[in-house]
Amino acid sequence: MPAAADASHAPTLRSWVASANGHGEFPIQNLPHGVFSPPGQEPRGGVAIGDEILDLAALLTSGLCTGELQPVLAAAAQPELNGFLALGAPARRALRARLSQLLAKGAPEQGRLEAMLHRSADCSMSLPARIGDxxxxxxxxxxxxxxxxxxxxxxxxxxxxxxxxxxxxxxxxxxxxxxxxxxxxxxxxxxxxxxxxxxxxxxxxxxxxxxxxxxxxxxxxxxxxxxxxxxxxxxxxxxxxxxxxxxxxxxxxxxxxxxxxxxxxxxxxxxxxxxxxxxxxxxxxxxxxxxxxxxxxxxxxxxxxxxxxxxxxxxxxxxxxxxxxxxxxxxxxxxxxxxxxxxxxxxxxxxxxxxxxxxxxxxxxxxxxxxxxxxxxxxxxxxxxxxxxxxxxxxxxxxxxxxxxxxxxxxxxxxxxxxxxxxxxxxxxxxxxxxxx
Missing domain, CATH: 3.90.850.10 (Fumarylacetoacetase-like, C-terminal domain)
Known part of the structure; x- marks a missing residue:
C-alpha cells in the first residue's frame, strides 16, 4: 500500500449512501469538494458521495465535527473554497477522515446525516474557488x-x-x-x-x-x-x-x-x-x-x-x-x-x-x-x-x-x-x- 494511503482508501469500505457503493465516480473512497446550490438556495460547500451531495453548511451546525475540525469544516462549507485550500494537507486529511467515518456503513450518525443530503441531479454547480490566476x-x-x-x-x-x-x-x-x-x-x-x-x-x-x-x-x-x-x-x-x-x-x-x-x-x-x-x-x-x-x-x-x-x-x-x-x-x-x-x-x-x-x-x-x-x-x-x-x-x-x-x-x-x-x-x-x- 502506498505510504500516504490510509483507512479511508480501503477497497472494502462501504457507505450507508447506497448509490455510493460501486459508483463509477464518487464512491466513499473519493469525497471530492465543490460548491453547489440546492434548488432555490444559495451556494455552499459540499462533498460528492454517490449520486448525492453532503451539505457541509448543514453539517457545520450539527455538532458532529468539533474541536480542531470546526474551523476546517467552516472553511469547506463556504461558497468559495479558497480558505479551505489554504489550510493545507493536514487539515484536508483530518476532515476527510471524519467525513469517511460519518458516511461509512454502520455509522451511528446516519439518521442525522440523511437530511443533509441533496440529489446531485437537482443541484447546480459553481466554480469551487475564486480563481485569481x-x-x-x-x-x-x-x-x-x-x-x-x-x-x-x-x-x-x-x-x-x-x-x-x-x-x-x-x-x-x-x-x-x-x-x-x-x-x-x-x-x-x-x-x-x-x-x-x-x-x-x-x-x-x-x-x-x-x-x-x-x-x-x-x-x-x-x-x-x-x-x-x-x-x-x-x-x-x-x-x-x-x-x-x-x-x-x-x-x-x-x-x-x-x-x-x-x-x-x-x-x-x-x-x-x-x-x-x-x-x-x-x-x-x-x-x-x-x-x-x-x-x-x-x-x-x-x-x-x-x-x-x-x-x-x-x-x-x-x-x-x-x-x-x-x-x-x-x-x-x-x-x-x-x-x-x-x-x-x-x-x-x-x-x-x-x-x-x-x-x-x-x-x-x-x-x-x-x-x-x-x-x-x-x-x-x-x-x-x-x-x-x-x-x-x-x-x-x-x-x-x-x-x-x-x-x-x-x-x-x-x-x-x-x-x-x-x-x-x-x-x-x-x-x-x-x-x-
Missing part, C-alpha cells in the same frame, strides 16, 4: 510533437521543450464549470490562400484535454517552491478543456503566443478531487527516452520522480445535435493517460515559482494537452484530423474536422490501480453556441 502549460510531449510535425516535419519540437516546462498566463475570468455553454468566438483569421485577414466567427474550433491543478497553500513573493516541497502545494485535480480557436490562434500567436484564441472560455469539471483521495494513484514518472537531457537540478527531485505522476485514464466524447435528436450516446473520439505528460505536476509548480512568482490558494494550472503516441489517444481535433486535412466519420453518416455549433464535448477521467477502489472526476461538458452577431 490561471496558467496553462504545454507538458504533453506527444501533443507538442504532433502539432509541431504539422508545421515543422523535420523538427517538430523546439530546442527548449525538453529543458523547460513551457507555459503561458491565461484568462481566469472566463473559466466556467461543466455544463456552461461555450459561445463560438469572433476574431481575426486568415487562411494561407487569403490575401488579407477578415473578422468573423472562428472556423476551426477545437478542444484540448487537460488536467487542472488546484493550488492549495501558496508561497510568498520572491520565495520559490523547491521541487521536494511542490507536492505539498497541490490541493487537488480536476478535468480541464482548454478550448482553442485554431484559425484565430494561427494568425495572432506570433510573436507573443496565445491570446484571444484561448481566452474566450475554459471549461473545468466542478469537483476538486483532493490530493489525499489521489494518494493511492501516485506512480513513478516514466523515464525519459535515452538521449533526452536530464532536468536541471531545481526541477529534479527523487521523490517527485518516484511518485510524481498519476494513474489516470481519460476519454473524450462528442455529441452532435443529430445524435442528440436521435437519442444516441456520445461518440468516443479518443482515450488518453496522464502518464504521457513529459513533466510532473511538481515540476510545473517548481518552475512556475522558480523566479519568485507567488502562487496563491485557488490558483489553477492546466497541464497542457494530454495525448498519447498513437492514433486513438490524441487530445485534440487538430491532431486527430491533421489540422482539418482528414475527416472523422461519426455514427449516422456525419463527419467532422472541427466543431460545429450545437456540438457538445464531454470529457471523463478515472483514477485506478490494482488493490484500490477506482475514483472519478465527474464530467467536463459543454455545448457550443453560435457566435454573436
Amino acid at each position: 490561471y496558467t496553462d502549460f504545454y507538458a504533453g510531449i506527444h501533443h507538442a510533437t504532433n502539432i509541431g510535425a504539422l508545421f515543422r516535419p523535420e523538427n517538430p519540437l523546439l530546442p527548449n521543450y525538453k529543458h523547460v516546462p513551457i507555459g503561458y498566463h491565461g484568462r481566469a475570468s472566463s473559466i466556467r464549470p461543466s455544463g456552461s455553454a461555450v459561445t463560438r468566438p469572433n476574431g481575426q483569421r486568415k487562411r494561407p490562400d487569403e490575401a488579407a485577414p477578415s473578422f468573423g466567427p472562428c472556423r476551426s474550433l477545437d478542444y484540448e484535454l487537460e488536467l487542472g491543478i488546484w493550488i492549495g497553500s501558496g508561497n510568498g513573493l520572491g520565495e520559490p517552491i523547491a521541487i521536494d516541497a511542490a507536492a505539498q502545494h497541490i490541493a487537488g485535480l480536476c478535468l480541464l478543456n482548454d478550448w482553442s480557436a485554431r484559425d484565430i490562434q494561427a494568425w495572432e500567436y506570433q510573436p507573443l503566443g496565445p491570446f484571444l484564441a484561448k481566452s474566450f472560455t475554459t471549461t473545468i469539471s466542478p469537483w476538486i478531487v483532493t490530493a489525499e483521495a489521489l494518494a493511492p494513484f501516485r506512480i513513478a514518472q516514466p523515464p525519459r527516452p535515452e538521449g533526452d537531457p536530464a532536468p536541471l537540478p531545481y526541477l529534479l527531485g527523487e521523490a517527485d520522480q518516484r511518485e510524481g505522476a498519476f494513474a489516470i485514464d481519460f476519454e473524450v466524447l462528442l455529441l452532435t445535435p443529430a445524435m442528440r435528436e436521435k437519442e444516441q450516446p456520445p461518440h468516443r473520439l479518443s482515450r488518453g493517460a496522464s502518464h504521457d505528460l513529459y513533466w510532473t505536476i511538481g515540476q510545473l509548480i517548481a518552475h512556475h515559482s522558480s523566479n519568485g512568482c507567488n502562487l496563491q490558494p485557488g490558483d489553477l494550472l492546466g497541464s497542457g494537452t494530454i495525448s498519447g503516441a498513437t492514433a486513438g489517444s490524441f487530445g485534440s481535433l487538430m491532431e486527430i484530423t491533421r489540422a482539418g486535412r482528414e475527416t472523422i466519420a461519426l455514427p449516422g453518416g456525419e463527419t467532422r474536422t472541427y466543431l460545429r455549433d450545437g456540438d457538445e464535448i464531454v470529457m471523463r477521467a478515472r483514477a485506478s490501480r490494482e488493490g484500490f477502489a477506482s475514483i472519478g472526476f465527474g464530467e467536463c461538458r459543454a455545448r457550443i453556441l453560435p457566435a454573436p452577431g
Whole structure:
C-alpha cells in the first residue's frame, strides 16, 4: 500500500449512501469538494458521495465535527473554497477522515446525516474557488510533437521543450464549470490562400484535454517552491478543456503566443478531487527516452520522480445535435493517460515559482494537452484530423474536422490501480453556441 494511503482508501469500505457503493465516480473512497446550490438556495460547500451531495453548511451546525475540525469544516462549507485550500494537507486529511467515518456503513450518525443530503441531479454547480490566476502549460510531449510535425516535419519540437516546462498566463475570468455553454468566438483569421485577414466567427474550433491543478497553500513573493516541497502545494485535480480557436490562434500567436484564441472560455469539471483521495494513484514518472537531457537540478527531485505522476485514464466524447435528436450516446473520439505528460505536476509548480512568482490558494494550472503516441489517444481535433486535412466519420453518416455549433464535448477521467477502489472526476461538458452577431 502506498505510504500516504490510509483507512479511508480501503477497497472494502462501504457507505450507508447506497448509490455510493460501486459508483463509477464518487464512491466513499473519493469525497471530492465543490460548491453547489440546492434548488432555490444559495451556494455552499459540499462533498460528492454517490449520486448525492453532503451539505457541509448543514453539517457545520450539527455538532458532529468539533474541536480542531470546526474551523476546517467552516472553511469547506463556504461558497468559495479558497480558505479551505489554504489550510493545507493536514487539515484536508483530518476532515476527510471524519467525513469517511460519518458516511461509512454502520455509522451511528446516519439518521442525522440523511437530511443533509441533496440529489446531485437537482443541484447546480459553481466554480469551487475564486480563481485569481490561471496558467496553462504545454507538458504533453506527444501533443507538442504532433502539432509541431504539422508545421515543422523535420523538427517538430523546439530546442527548449525538453529543458523547460513551457507555459503561458491565461484568462481566469472566463473559466466556467461543466455544463456552461461555450459561445463560438469572433476574431481575426486568415487562411494561407487569403490575401488579407477578415473578422468573423472562428472556423476551426477545437478542444484540448487537460488536467487542472488546484493550488492549495501558496508561497510568498520572491520565495520559490523547491521541487521536494511542490507536492505539498497541490490541493487537488480536476478535468480541464482548454478550448482553442485554431484559425484565430494561427494568425495572432506570433510573436507573443496565445491570446484571444484561448481566452474566450475554459471549461473545468466542478469537483476538486483532493490530493489525499489521489494518494493511492501516485506512480513513478516514466523515464525519459535515452538521449533526452536530464532536468536541471531545481526541477529534479527523487521523490517527485518516484511518485510524481498519476494513474489516470481519460476519454473524450462528442455529441452532435443529430445524435442528440436521435437519442444516441456520445461518440468516443479518443482515450488518453496522464502518464504521457513529459513533466510532473511538481515540476510545473517548481518552475512556475522558480523566479519568485507567488502562487496563491485557488490558483489553477492546466497541464497542457494530454495525448498519447498513437492514433486513438490524441487530445485534440487538430491532431486527430491533421489540422482539418482528414475527416472523422461519426455514427449516422456525419463527419467532422472541427466543431460545429450545437456540438457538445464531454470529457471523463478515472483514477485506478490494482488493490484500490477506482475514483472519478465527474464530467467536463459543454455545448457550443453560435457566435454573436
